[in-house]
């Protein structure tokens with residue numbers, strides 16, 4: 001049986017412990033605020049985001065794209081420097097490379113780079129993955145677009161039926177003229193481009209146009 005004094009002491013202890021616990025937790029949170037989460041602590045070097053960390057990446061052999069309208073889809077892994085303990089973050093960007101016929105305006109037989117259109121396969125409307133449609137009846141039936149003569153393949157998005165013409169160019173909104181003019185649907189601009197070089201018979205992506213959808 002506890003005396004009054006002992007009961008008072010017990011109750012005092014029982015109320016002090018939670019208060020102390022709360023104070024320790026609060027202190028921990030405050031101290032944690034001052035401690036950086038990035039590896040290397042305060043002495044770590046901060047690199048700017050989107051520094052040229054993306055390695056050049058081979059996405060196609062010229063031998064795979066010998067004929068007009070041959071195409072290949074690929075995934076380009078873009079690496080960005082991030083302010084995190086992992087330091088870098090990879091973004092997988094789907095793309096298309098398409099060989100254009102030699103009679104398309106702007107295609108120069110002496111300049112291999114003009115033979116190809118290389119785009120990010122992400123629709124600038126709301127970010128769906130678009131397709132490369134080689135069958136004109138599929139364009140009409142599936143994408144509500146009746147292409148004019150002479151008929152050729154188009155990029156087309158299944159979400160809201162935007163259709164892009166790889167043979168024609170359109171301003172991307174910043175004064176850069178890009179292949180993939182919007183010919184139908186709500187897309188506000190052509191697909192984002194991928195910068196590329198041709199080396200040793202291979203198409204090599206060197207960079208991508210930045211920005212999100214729209």
Ligand code: FES
Nearest residue numbers: 123125126157160
């Ligand atoms: S997301 Fe492609 S048309 Fe809307």
